[in-house]
Amino acid sequence: MAEYRLETSWRPVEGSFGCLTFTLFNLSTEALSGFSLAYTSETRIAEKHVCDGGSLKRQVAHFHEFLPPEGLSIPPGGRWRFSVDGLTRAPKHLTAGVKSAYLTLGDGRYVPVAFGPLLLDGRDGAAPPPLLSPDRVEEPYSLLPWPMSLGLKAGGLPDILYPAERTGPDAIKAVSVVVSLYQRLYPTEKVPFSLCAVKSGRAVRFVIESSIAAFAYELRFSAHEIVLSSADAAGRHYGLISLAQLLHGARAEREIFKFPNFGAIADQPRYGWRGCHLDVSRQFYPVSDIMRLIDILAWNKLNIFHWHLTDDEAWRLEIKAYPALTEIGGRRGPDEVLVPQLGDGAETRSGHYRQEEVRQIVAHAAALHIEVVPEIDIPGHSTATLLSLPELVDGQESPDSYRAVQGYSNNALNPAVEFTYEFLGKVFDEMVTLFPSEYIHIGGDEVAKGAWLSSPLCKALMEREKLAGTAELQSYFRKRVKTMLSERGRKLAGWNEVAHGGGVGPDGTLLMAWEKPAVGIELAQGGYDVVMTPGQAYYLDMAQAEAWDEPGASWAGYAPPEHTYAYEAELPEAVQAKVRGIQACIWTENFASRAYFNRLVFPRLSAVAEAAWTPLARKDWDRFAAIVRMWPVL
Structure with a gap:
């Protein structure tokens, strides 16, 4: 059981992005003092804020660390509450609250803190609506994505599908790939294919048809066999996926979905x-x-x-x-x-x-x-890179000269280094x-507005290359990168x-x-x-x-x-x-x-x-x- 728990709530405030209230409960058997509280959250504290009952010690993007009032001691069963007015954005959903929390104790130890979702204070949040509509199908076939054209008649459900006699090794391997895929996705279900003939099953005959478009396939169904035609391996693969889906749905929801005995499917992707x-x-x-x-x-x-x-x-x-x-x-x-x-x-x-x-x-x-x-x-979104390899930084650049939308400072690779x-x-x-x-x-x-403009190296580059501002520095950088990629094919x-x-x-x-x-x-x-x-x-x-x-x-x-x-x-x-x-x-x-x-x-x-x-x-x-x-x- 956690010895400490953090509850958070948000209430709207006219003229601002609202106020967060934090309550830390001491569930341990000892008094808590000389500590700090750290948590992570997408709801970030703004640079200009008012904190009642505590103070912000440190913030790095989504990481926040708060200190209690000096001398505060929370007895067993007690709590510490503080509030913050001044956020970068108003939260709109319960997941906008705390995502992790821990205490740093006076002796340097880190202690995890349990937490719950962000609560909405002062008004009803309303229950989420259902996300899927009731079942309704006009054509009882389990295919997703739905094919380009389909004309089928349902019949008896085959026990399994298998390659017809004299099927080539490439097609056999393609069937095996889809069988393995199905087993990974549905490990407790009966597989749709066997590599060997089965009396209660139905044969699949593979045809290479050069007139069919790339990545396309056709399926023709009859009572004794299925013909899968394609011009390439990808089309054959998609046709096998469709057969596996048809059989899966007909087995899983027999009252709704059927397996075809007659007819055809002609299919190809809309986009590449x-x-x-x-x-x-x-x-x-x-x-x-x-x-x-x-x-x-x-x-x-x-x-x-x-x-x-x-x-x-x-x-x-x-x-x-x-x-x-x-x-x-x-x-x-x-x-x-x-x-x-x-x-x-x-x-x-x-x-x-x-x-x-x-x-x-x-x-x-x-x-x-x-x-x-x-x-x-x-070049942006590079904080982890720059902290790993400090030689990528212009040492003369002011360390907090620009800030990205997520709150990271100086987070872009320097185009002049x-x-x-x-x-x-x-x-x-x-x-x-x-x-x-x-x-x-x-x-x-998302390169921050004003990035690199305090970098002496970038100022020299802009003067030398006749560049104006961050956007043109980015363009210079990207053109060099594109050339580097082209050289590598x-x-x-x-x-x-x-x-x-x-x-x-x-x-x-x-x-x-x-x-x-x-x-x-x-x-x-x-x-x-x-x-x-x-x-x-x-x-x-x-x-x-x-x-x-x-x-x-x-x-x-x-x-x-x-x-x-x-x-x-x-x-x-x-x-x-x-x-x-x-x-x-x-x-x-x-x-x-x-x-x-x-x-x-x-x-x-x-x-x-x-x-x-x-x-x-x-x-x-x-x-x-x-x-x-x-x-x-x-």
Whole structure:
């Protein structure tokens, strides 16, 4: 049982972002004195604030440390209460409160503190609404994403499916891959395929048909066999996934879903880029979780895993040339260089991916026809990098001359420090041996206004290169980075801000429009290849309802699954060819537990998958809601 517990509440205050009240309960058998209270929270204290009953000792982004009044002693069973008026943003959901807490005692020990969700003081928060509608299906087939065309008649349920006689070894292996995938996703269920003929089963005959489009497949059903036609291995793989889904639904929900005996399916993806991004900097996910997420992407016919490996909070990728990146930048804790953030408590939390693990993950994804696109976020979001390698810093720059939106000071790689490019060159050299993707994502987002302007080296660079301000310094940096990637046979991908300040040219550049859909249209009109990933619909950390008790972030509003499913960017015909696809983004500030991850990511990830694959006219929310209940979670 915890010896200390922290309760927090928020009440609105006219003319400000409201007031937080903290109450620390001493549940131990001894008086508590000479201590400080540290906690992490996305609701940050503003520089200008009023604290009643305590004082802010230290703040680093989402980390806060408070001191009680001098001489305060909390007896057993007693409490200390203090309040703070002056926040950077008003909280809107219960997850905007404390994510971890601990005490530092007078003897230097760290003691964990239990805590609850942020309470709303003074008004009713309203209960969250249901997120999925009642079951209703007009065509009783369990397929997700829904195919381009389908005309089927249901019949008897085969016991299992198996490759027809004289099936080639490549097709046999493809069946085995899908069997293994199914066993990992549904370990207690009967598998959909056997590699051997089974009398009570139905044969699958594989046909190579060059007239079928890349990544497409056709399925033709009869009472005695199924014919799967495709022009390539990816199309064959997607066809096998569809067969596994059909059989899974017909077994799991026999009153609703059936298996076809006659008819055909013709299917191909709507977009070539059907992505899912995962931030592993704020929260670290072990290799087993990454593998399972990739399995889930495959089941949903997504084909891009965008792996966000670095940010202010941590550097997660082993770089042998610079071991300090993970030895320092992969660790957070009370006695580490990086202080606790977003769920870190009294114990150090660490984690990174060794290069041999990265190769395993990339190979696992490739076997499922998924491309891994790595991201190192530069030049901003680089606190972990700069603290790991101090030689990247201009020593004459004022240490708190600019501050990023998340509260980090001086967090951008300096474009005038020549070691910056030596460092990145060695990082890229190792990355290209790990990731065969044609793209390396360089982030490029949220560089603070006024960054580098107090750096003497940047002032000299601006004068020498005739550059004006932060945006043009960024453009200078990105152009050099793009050249470095080109020299290594890679293309540059980034967030939409990469186009700022003159940006980099559109040739060989892929940008992700996250701020709002109009940004993506403007970029496409400027000649850039674009992936649409608007926070208002495809950021899976956003809350799914306005209700206080619904978990998630709020800066982009809220997005119930039906909104995510139905969302369509209105693209002028002239730019449609420049939109490569769409992508879900999983930012993990709010995912301090597996339960929150699954609550926020699913079923919206599958909703994005169907939007990426299925033609608009073929989408049906009620059918989707009935099917997605059977789909796997992390």
